[in-house]
Amino acid sequence: MDAELIAMQLFSGVALGAILVMVALGLSIIFGMLGVVNFAHGALFMVGAYAGLYVATLTGSFWWGLLVAPLAVGAFGMLIERVLIRPLYGRSIDDPLLLTFGLGYVLVETVRILFGNEGMPFPTPPELAGVADLGIGYFPIYRLFVVGVVAVILLLLWLGLEKTRFGLIVRAGARDPQIMRVLGVDVARVWLMVFGLGVGLTALGGVLAAPMRSVDPEMGTLVLAEAFVVTVIGGMGSLVGAIVAGLLIGIAISMTALFAPEMATIVMFALMALVLLIRPQGLFGKPGRA
Amino acid sequence: MTSKGLPSFPMTRRHALAGLAAGTATLAMPGLLRAQGETIRIGFPTPLTGPYAAEAKDQVRSAELAVKLVNDKGGIGGRKVELFVRDDKMNAGEAATRTLELIEKEKVHAVVGSLSSAVQLAINEVTRARGVIFVSISQSDTINEVKDFSRVTFHEALNPHMTTAAVARHTFKPGMRIAYLAADYAFGHEILRGFKRAQAAIGAESVGEILHPIGAPDYSTFMPRLRAMKPDILCICNFGRDQANSIKQAVDFGLNKQAKIVVPVLLYTQRLGIGGEAYEGVIGGANYYWKLQDTLASARAFNEAYRAAYKGAYPTDYGAYGFTGVSSLLLAMEKAGGTDTDKVVAALEALTYDVAKGPQHYRKCDHQSVQSVLVLESKAKADTPDEADPFRILAVEPASEDILRSCTELGFPS
Numbered sequence: 063m064d065a066e067l068i069a070m071q072l073f074s075g076v077a078l079g080a081i082l083v084m085v086a087l088g089l090s091i092i093f094g095m096l097g098v099v100n101f102a103h104g105a106l107f108m109v110g111a112y113a114g115l116y117v118a119t120l121t122g123s124f125w126w127g128l129l130v131a132p133l134a135v136g137a138f139g140m141l142i143e144r145v146l147i148r149p150l151y152g153r154s155i156d157d158p159l160l161l162t163f164g165l166g167y168v169l170v171e172t173v174r175i176l177f178g179n180e181g182m183p184f185p186t187p188p189e190l191a192g193v194a195d196l197g198i199g200y201f202p203i204y205r206l207f208v209v210g211v212v213a214v215i216l217l218l219l220w221l222g223l224e225k226t227r228f229g230l231i232v233r234a235g236a237r238d239p240q241i242m243r244v245l246g247v248d249v250a251r252v253w254l255m256v257f258g259l260g261v262g263l264t265a266l267g268g269v270l271a272a273p274m275r276s277v278d279p280e281m282g283t284l285v286l287a288e289a290f291v292v293t294v295i296g297g298m299g300s301l302v303g304a305i306v307a308g309l310l311i312g313i314a315i316s317m318t319a320l321f322a323p324e325m326a327t328i329v330m331f332a333l334m335a336l337v338l339l340i341r342p343q344g345l346f347g348k349p350g351r352a
Numbered sequence: 353m354t355s356k357g358l359p360s361f362p363m364t365r366r367h368a369l370a371g372l373a374a375g376t377a378t379l380a381m382p383g384l385l386r387a388q389g390e391t392i393r394i395g396f397p398t399p400l401t402g403p404y405a406a407e408a409k410d411q412v413r414s415a416e417l418a419v420k421l422v423n424d425k426g427g428i429g430g431r432k433v434e435l436f437v438r439d440d441k442m443n444a445g446e447a448a449t450r451t452l453e454l455i456e457k458e459k460v461h462a463v464v465g466s467l468s469s470a471v472q473l474a475i476n477e478v479t480r481a482r483g484v485i486f487v488s489i490s491q492s493d494t495i496n497e498v499k500d501f502s503r504v505t506f507h508e509a510l511n512p513h514m515t516t517a518a519v520a521r522h523t524f525k526p527g528m529r530i531a532y533l534a535a536d537y538a539f540g541h542e543i544l545r546g547f548k549r550a551q552a553a554i555g556a557e558s559v560g561e562i563l564h565p566i567g568a569p570d571y572s573t574f575m576p577r578l579r580a581m582k583p584d585i586l587c588i589c590n591f592g593r594d595q596a597n598s599i600k601q602a603v604d605f606g607l608n609k610q611a612k613i614v615v616p617v618l619l620y621t622q623r624l625g626i627g628g629e630a631y632e633g634v635i636g637g638a639n640y641y642w643k644l645q646d647t648l649a650s651a652r653a654f655n656e657a658y659r660a661a662y663k664g665a666y667p668t669d670y671g672a673y674g675f676t677g678v679s680s681l682l683l684a685m686e687k688a689g690g691t692d693t694d695k696v697v698a699a700l701e702a703l704t705y706d707v708a709k710g711p712q713h714y715r716k717c718d719h720q721s722v723q724s725v726l727v728l729e730s731k732a733k734a735d736t737p738d739e740a741d742p743f744r745i746l747a748v749e750p751a752s753e754d755i756l757r758s759c760t761e762l763g764f765p766s
Contacts, residue, residue, distance in 0.1 A: 070576035180406035183626045193606040202604040275569040319573035323562045
């Protein structure tokens with residue numbers, strides 16, 4: 063087993079983890095701020111992919127799909143928060159969980175009715191097709207692009223949370239919404255934005271994933287399970303945790319695929335079990351939060 | 353007691369009498385209900401949702417066509433035929449439940465269908481126990497073997513052994529390096545076993561095999577290792593959406609520049625779905641390709657009926673199974689003069705039929721349909737002026753028992 067192969071495998075893992083990070087981030091932000099376990103997150107990932115395909119077909123350009131779909135689906139997320147989830151705040155954590163669980167099914171069935179059961183191909187944009195020579199081996203240009211986009215989004219997110227007034231309110235709101243209200247901050251508005259942001263991120267993940275694996279109504283199911291594993295390992299509600307755990311899972315799957323391909327799926331669940339046993343709050347989570 | 357606070361239900365004497373009369377009538381005439389004019393009911397479980405949904409949909413369309421053609425000619429002995437389609441969700445438990453429901457509730461006379469080697473065995477368990485005829489239209493080797501054999505089960509689909517034998521004969525050469533990527537379930541394992549058997553016989557070399565979970569969306573983590581195996585042929589042993597995704601990702605990683613991609617079954621639906629670039633040069637087997645019409649009258653008739661029924665679309669490989677499977681059953685029922693299980697089984701065993709792809713018959717010992725196997729190659733985009741004609745027929749292995757495992761090898765007494 064030579065070093066180049068291992069390096070390539072590591073890199074594949076990072077590229078795989080990049081998509082996971084996008085989904086897990088949205089899940090984690092929503093849980094961290096709103097205390098809502100969003101079971102419709104996988105379905106919204108799928109809706110993002112379909113929206114991307116729809117816009118790309120309509121305009122004839124992948125780039126419009128990439129830009130418009132996350133915004134549109136994010137706006138749709140805000141609508142969900144305002145109409146369906148907001149009435150449930152203050153109730154037990156199970157209520158929004160059950161609501162989003164059902165919503166996930168509704169979304170999947172709606173897509174089945176609109177676009178069929180079989181799924182659709184999503185061609186790689188011609189500008190990004192082809193293979194790049196990384197020196198250690200060949201890697202699809204599109205996957206490099208995905209890693210790049212995710213890195214940019216993470217940077218923007220960090221800047222937004224750390225350097226803007228809105229970010230300050232969000233961080234404070236996550237600590238203590240009660241005090242924020244007393245200080246005269248419209249917490250409801252902040253939560254609306256946060257839910258929209260979280261949904262927009264998973265939708266972006268969906269659009270980015272689509273040219274690699276084509277779109278189908280069930281594509282969100284597996285992703286949701288993976289994203290939950292990532293958030294549990296990283297710590298529910300921790301953004302750094304979602305990023306680190308997402309990449310960790312990607313690399314773990316990739317390295318297992320190299321040595322024991324049959325174990326590649328099970329390895330993330332084994333990791334989750336291990337983390338739950340040793341550090342139940344997750345790698346970066348605060349104790350008592352989940 | 354008066355119904356205070358409860359909605360009142362006006363039950364008059366007239367209603368009661370009418371209900372009583374209707375009840376007595378159905379009780380008194382069960383024989384009449386099941387007699388002459390009764391429709392022939394065929395259950396059709398297939399995975400309408402999940403990674404094989406595209407192929408399942410075509411199975412249904414072709415099966416419905418077979419039923420329609422028979423009904424247009426007045427049915428069988430004056431009895432209309434009706435198809436009961438159920439979604440088995442590619443889940444063995446779901447399939448068993450749906451099949452049981454078809455038998456107990458819909459009182460179907462026979463079951464045709466399935467699109468997974470594992471799921472069809474679950475259906476077979478149920479039909480075998482109930483003594484209901486089952487025509488399987490999904491690939492399986494196990495279903496031919498003596499331990500899974502049932503007097504009432506017939507296997508219309510190709511099996512992995514004959515498919516891989518035909519494909520390997522036209523792709524593997526002595527000394528070639530072969531790498532395998534296979535779906536980790538019954539079909540993947542059987543295909544892998546078939547290819548490796550052929551590879552050993554031809555004198556090629558296996559340089560490694562990787563199993564992937566069924567329905568996996570991402571194959572990128574397997575690609576560096578497959579590349580490092582430096583194969584001459586990359587044999588991708590999976591099905592449905594998995595085939596399209598794994599081929600596309602192998603091409604994304606440039607593996608097609610280094611190796612020839614070979615698949616057990618080259619899927620028309622997936623090729624049309626994902627486009628020409630990814631599939632260019634991929635070779636695989638098939639039970640049917642509509643271009644057979646150039647040499648076969650039965651293929652031409654099938655294509656024309658299908659195109660008339662479905663807005664000019666051509667029938668597909670797995671779709672054709674729905675047609676040949678249901679047609680063979682209906683032909684046997686016609687010969688048997690009805691739905692009596694023993695008579696239909698005897699008629700199926702004696703039947704020679706040519707409804708789409710040349711002569712076929714069910715081998716006596718294992719009820720495997722002896723039929724031709726096509727070897728196809730996906731053309732380059734530039735060579736595909738007609739979008740509906742993406743494949744080139746490299747070879748047609750004629751229908752012959754030589755390509756099957758012998759009855760003795762399967763465990764049947766000779």
